[in-house]
Structure formats: structure tokens, C-alpha cells
Amino acid sequence: MDVLFIIFAVLTVVPALLMVVSRNPVNGAMFMIISFVGMAALFVLLEAFLLAILQVLVYAGAIMVLFLFIIMLLDMDEVEKIKPGTVTSIASGISLALIIVGVAVLLGSDGLAGQSVAHLAAAPDFPSADNPMGLALSAKAYGFGLFTKYMLPFQLTGVLLLVSMIGVIIISKKRETSQGQEQS
Amino acid sequence: MAETKVIERKPLSLSERTYLPQIVSGLKTTISHMFKPSVTLQYPEERPPIPKGYRGVPTLVKDPNGREKCVSCQLCEFVCPPRAIRITPGEIPEGSESEHVEKGPEEFEINMLRCIYCGLCQEVCPEEAIFLQDVFSLSGYSREELVNKKDKLYELGGTLPDSHFKWDKKKAAEEAALAGGHH
Amino acid sequence: MELTSILLKIVFAVLMIVVVMTMAGYSVLIERKVSSWVQGRVGPNRTAPFLVNYIPFIGPLLVRMGIFQPMADGLKFLFKEEITPGHVNKTYYFLAPILALVPALTTMVVIPFGQYTDPSTGASNPLMLAPLDIGILFIFAVSSLGVYGIVLAGWSSNNKYSFLGAIRSSAQMISYELSLGLSVFPLFLWLNAPGVEGGLGLNAVVDYQQNFWFIFVQPLSALLFLVAIFAETNRLPFDMAESETDLVGGFHTEYGCFKFGIFFVAEYAHIVIGSALFTLLFLGGWHFLPGLSDPWPAGWIGAVLSTIWFLVKTVILIVFFVLIRWTLPRFRYDQVMKLGWTILLPLAIGNLILNAIIIALIDSQ
């Protein structure tokens, strides 16, 4: 089990790194897909089959295809080496430091409401208490959770996605009218 | 001026708009065709019937006595539009069976890469020696192979069962004239 | 103990790959034979290895049916000259056929193909490699990865025809994936309706269809699913990807010999898996006929018989795929998109909501 974990962990982390460093956008996208699939495999090792499948179905199967599409259509072969501005580099440095500190705090102390994250992951709260991994295992329990306890976050996420979708439509529409007949 | 009649297109009904009845009827046609006997020939074994007057590969024929009919008049060579025919005329050797014939081809070539199967050679031949017969498949690995030589032409042509025996009759007539002397 | 069970799994997996690949090969034969029958021809009828022709009756009959043709086809692909065009992106060019084939073969691990009834206890178990209780989602997830093979093939070929073909087919696959998923959800709603413990596994669907087939109860779902499967497998009314008349050959224009062979096999593997899926979801899987109880005896004989019955249904569907190919003309690209987004998708959503309402009504009584 440990061997598998190490293999898939490497398969998740290394492509993720490569994706950040790679100069060719298509390579980057492919590394990202590998990373997603590796993460799905990690979910499988946790016996969270539903999550693993959703990971592949939504991220690797649908979203990344569209990414790849756009990259290929724009035909960006090599991204020019852009020197980041000072403000950008300072801001990204600060946010990176914040993220590292945040994760460390979450993992180390009793971060969230007196529960460590590790503990939360081992015993999440959902309908049947005698089957702690049931949430991830059974699609039914997962759906039950979504439509009862996590109803509000679920709906909010939906609204958020809808808002961003409408935003995208409006932005692309505007460009079309300003450019006139060019895009028909 | 002809009167234009505008035919209103009827809007499609619901069942027509789903296309399903149409697809089903199309499937019916397809399936019925599946069980019909096939219309193809198993080619190399089965050959299509060659209709009369078919213009296949031009060939040279022999008369029923097995003698060559061509007298090397070179009319076909002259008439051939793409100049596919090349004839080297030659004398008929003394003492041969067809000695009485004036001339014979020493070499007769038809370049099948040039021939257009027009049939003019057959049309023009005064001796009925060249015929476009039923050979329709012709292939080879080189250009040389596709120039039909005399022996190949006779092999393809075979013998034609006509009984003119023009030259024999002429010879007989000559002999009779010779024998009859002065009359 | 552990080792033997793993070995057994591997043996079964290899066996199943062999069966699916053989079926893919033979569906090429079905395609060629049925096509020629439809067109009044005879189709492949000459391939005869060694001395087969000298076996009385059976030998010539097999040759006439073209039984050995798939082997000849496969060997042809193997022995052709391997050509790599100079202008391609090598890595992705070689990766693409593999990416196209792997998802097609991976989906089959969750496909149940028969049932084994224990003679002593009378309990019947489905025969499948991985008894995953979310099988249908697994199939959707893995088959959605198949797009990458096509996209990468088209892009790495560095050829505008290939690229257009790839864009068309992947846009089409993404659009129809939605309707494909939504069209089968009503079945799973019924499967998990109050009082029924179904889950999302494919064997559960088959078990549920013991006495009736879903195609009679949910004809709209079946129709939507069938259309979506045609689009997903890039079969003829939807073969935008390789419409020879306007795109030379589509995404595999630059591919030859064995690499093309892999694409070819992957395409037919998709058809086999799609037919199997339709059989499982709507035609009752290995159950005999609607309304009749299964005549399969207990033990391995019953298992084999049920598997054969399942395969028979699948093959009939493959023949149907081919018949449709010669019945319908190809859609135009915008028609394909319009059909997918403005007709199939709303119908699928409506069907889903309708079924949900019906189940809720029944439940509230």
C-alpha cells in the first residue's frame, strides 16, 4: 500500500511542479492532467472511489479538454519569457508565505474549531456514524450530505459558478460588438 | 411567359420532425437490401459476358488454314490515330506454303500504352486480319511488356473461321488462267 | 492466497482484453460484411490460411464468411512500413494512439457480462472484473479521457485537416457526453427510488431488469442514449471527425500502419463497449427475454450460456450500428451541434425531471 502511495504521490506532485515550470503550454496542460489522474489514484487508495471518479470526470475529462483546446487554438508554442513586475513578485511571495503558514497551522495545531484536520479527515460527520468512510464510498450518502447538511455551501457554489459563467458571456459578447463583423 | 406556380411547403408534422418514422423506413430498405442476392461477379473466376462488337485489345488473326492473313499493307499503321502500330514488312520466304501471298509482316508491334481502342485498324484492314476482340484486362510490369509483339498478337487473336480464302482463290484463278492459256 | 487471487485477476483481465480486442477485430468484419450485403456485394471471402480450404464443408464456408479476414487485416497493419512524417510533434504523435486505446480498454473492467449461479446456495453473482458500485460513473469518467487521444493526434500532426477533425470530434464528444450522462440518470433514479437498493453499478441495472427491459419502460432515455452513443463513437451520422470528403481523413490523416491500426481498433472497441453498455442498460443484459425467467442452469454452463446470450445481443447492436451507417446521410457540423445542445440536452433534462416527479409522486402516496 505504501509503495502505491509513494508512486501516486510522486505522480501527483512532480507533474504539478513540471506544469508550473514548463514553458510549452501544451506540455503544461498535459502535466496538469497527469497530476489530476495521480490525485484520483490517491483518492482510490483512500477508498474514496466516487471522489476519484468525479476528479477524473470533471477535471481531467471535461475542464482540461477545454483548456487544451484553447491552448491549441491560440497556437502558443513557446511562451515569451516575461519579467514579472516588482509588485507582482512581492504579492506572490507574500501569498505563498501565507499559504505555507496557513497549511502548517491547520495541520499542526487544533486549527478548525478545536479539531485537527487529520482528525476531521479520519471521522467526517455525515449520516451513518458507524461507517466513517461511507461519505466517500457511497454515492447515496454523498448526495444525502449535499442536500441536507451542506445544502447552503452547495447552492452558494452553484450560484458562484453561474455568476462567473454569465460574466464570461458578457465579456465575450462585448468584444464581439466592438469588433463588429469580424466575429460572426 | 410561363406562369410561375409557387408551391407552399407544408410544415413538417411532429412525427416528421423527429425523423424517426423516416429512419425506420430507411432501415427497412437497408435491411431488405441485405437479403437480396449480390449483384457482383467473383471476377477472376467468373467473367462478365462480352457483348457483340466489343472493342478489346487489337489482335491479329489467322485464317482457318492457320496461315497469317496480314499482308503487311500498313494501312492500319497509317490510320492508327495515336500511332500505336509499327510494322516491319517482309518478304514471304520462297517455298513456304503461303508463297503466293505477296507480302507478310516480319514484325508487327502494337504499343498498348498508346492504343486507344478506336477500332480503326480493324475497320481499315483489307484482309480482315486485325480484330479488336474480347480481351479486356491487360497488365504488365514494364513498358516493354506492354508492347504486343507479333507472336503475342497471334496468340491473343487465334483463328477466325471465315472462308474467304482470297489468296487461295486468286492463286487457283491464276493457275487456271495459266493452264487455260490463250482461250 | 493473496498472490493467487491477484494472478487470477490478471488472467481474467488478459482474457477479457483478448475477448474485447477479438470482438473489435470481428466488428470490423461485421462492418465489412454487412456493408457489402447492404450494397449487393459479397465482402471479404478469400482469406484462407494454410489448409483451411481442404476441410470439407466447414472450411470453405468459413472462408466465404471471411472469418480469417481480421487476422489478415491485423497482420497488414503490423507489416506495413512505419512512416513518421517530418513535421509532427514526435512525443504527442506517438502518445496519441495509446491515449485513444487505453480508455477504451479500461472501461471494460466494470462491464458485467454474465451471471454465475452457485449450484449449492442458489445465489447468483454477476461476472465482472471489478464489482464497482458506481460503474456507470466510472465508464463516463474513463471514456471522457478518450478525447485526449484525438485532440493530441490532431494537434501533433501539424496538419490543418487533422486539427480540424480533432476539434470537430472533440467538440462533438464533449457536447454529447452531457446528454449521454443525463439520458441514463432516470434509470438510476428508478434504481435508487425509495424502497429499491440499487446503487450506480451496472450489475444492479441488469438485476433490476429481471422482468422487463428498460427500453420498453424508458424509450426516450433509450433513444437519447443511442443517439449520444453514436455521436460518442463518431459513427456515421455523426462522423464529423473523419468525413473523408472534406477532411481527407480527419484526425488520423497523418497516421499510417500500426499507429493507425491502434486508432482503428480503439474506434471499434468503443463501438463494442457502447453496444455492451446499451445492452446492459436497456436490453436486460444477460436476462433471457422480457417477462420470461432465465433458463440458464446453475453452475458454469449457465454462466457461459448467459455470457453468450449477452454477446448475442451486443453483436445484434453492432450490426444495427452498421445498418444505420448505410441508412442515414452525414450531418453537417452545425446540425450536429444544434441537435446536441438544443434538442438532446433539453429532452434529457426534461426526461430526468419528469421521472423525478413521477418517483416523488409515487413516494408521497
Ligand code: SF4
Ligand atoms: S484500335 Fe485504334 S489505336 Fe488501337 S491499334 Fe487499332 S487503330 Fe491504333
Ligand code: SF4
Ligand atoms: S493488319 Fe491488315 S491493315 Fe494492317 S498491315 Fe496487315 S493487312 Fe494491312
